[in-house]
Amino acid sequence: MALQVYYGGTFDPVHCGHVAVARAVRDGLDAQVQLVPAADPPHKDATHADAIARARMLDLAVAGEPGLKVDRRELRREGPSYTVDTLRELRAELGPDTPIVWMVGGDSLLQLHRWHRWQELFQFAHVLAVARPGSHLDMATIAEQSPPVHAEVAARWRPPRDLSQAPAGGFAAFELPLQRPESSTELRRRIAAGEAWRDWVPAAVAEYIVRHGLYAVRDVTPASL
Structure with a gap:
């Protein structure tokens, strides 16, 4: 089973x-x-x-x-x-x-x-x-x-x-077979600070975060995300 x-x-x-x-x-x-x-x-x-x-x-x-x-x-x-x-x-x-x-x-x-x-x-x-x-x-x-x-x-x-x-x-x-760098705490900090963060989440999740303004996401250009 x-x-x-x-x-x-x-x-x-x-x-x-x-x-x-x-x-x-x-x-x-x-x-x-x-x-x-x-x-x-x-x-x-x-x-x-x-x-x-x-x-x-x-x-x-x-x-x-x-x-x-x-x-x-x-x-x-x-x-x-x-x-x-x-x-x-x-x-x-x-x-x-x-x-x-x-x-x-x-x-x-x-x-x-x-x-x-x-x-x-x-x-x-x-x-x-x-x-x-x-x-x-x-x-x-x-x-x-x-x-x-x-x-x-x-x-x-x-x-x-x-x-x-x-x-x-x-x-x-x-x-785990591979070390992972991601941390929810650090991810929230990066989002709020407008630093690079999109590669830490699935694309659909990134879009949801931006669309709903979660974690005080900044309105920055896609290139800087």
Whole structure:
């Protein structure tokens, strides 16, 4: 049974690095990958574009990409939207036997113990940590930098492709084949400053940002974009 992978984030905005990660996991694990935009948080300034705009940019970014889709379930949920609640909902929908994977970045993995009811995640899904090339997500590094996470995942460690052999409960690290330069924070800064930024996002996303004036985009000539 094909892995069902869920890739959560604010995607504020989605950039080519996000799409590259989703493609790499799709191809490396022969999986379906759903990108799950987070809802607008209670604090107005926590995101820079609202949920509707962020989800629409995701639609544009993955249009025509086989095996990549957008899942808006967290945008439809009232109140705080916790990953454990998303995974419980997915498990109820997909049944007890479907292998479900929740993707996190390497930095997020080391902070996993700060998530709401984080140990329950493994009841509903596997956790896949995506590592940048050259970074280390081996057990020794995790033990040194995040002892609580190490205590939980050490016995769950398995090769990424083995995640398809069980519905939930495993942990794996996935190393990206190429380093990516993109960062949403730096991308927003470049857009606001009128610096070069268009090559960091899919063309349709760039057009959406300009058309809707997101991230205080400057009205500059196309050559300087």
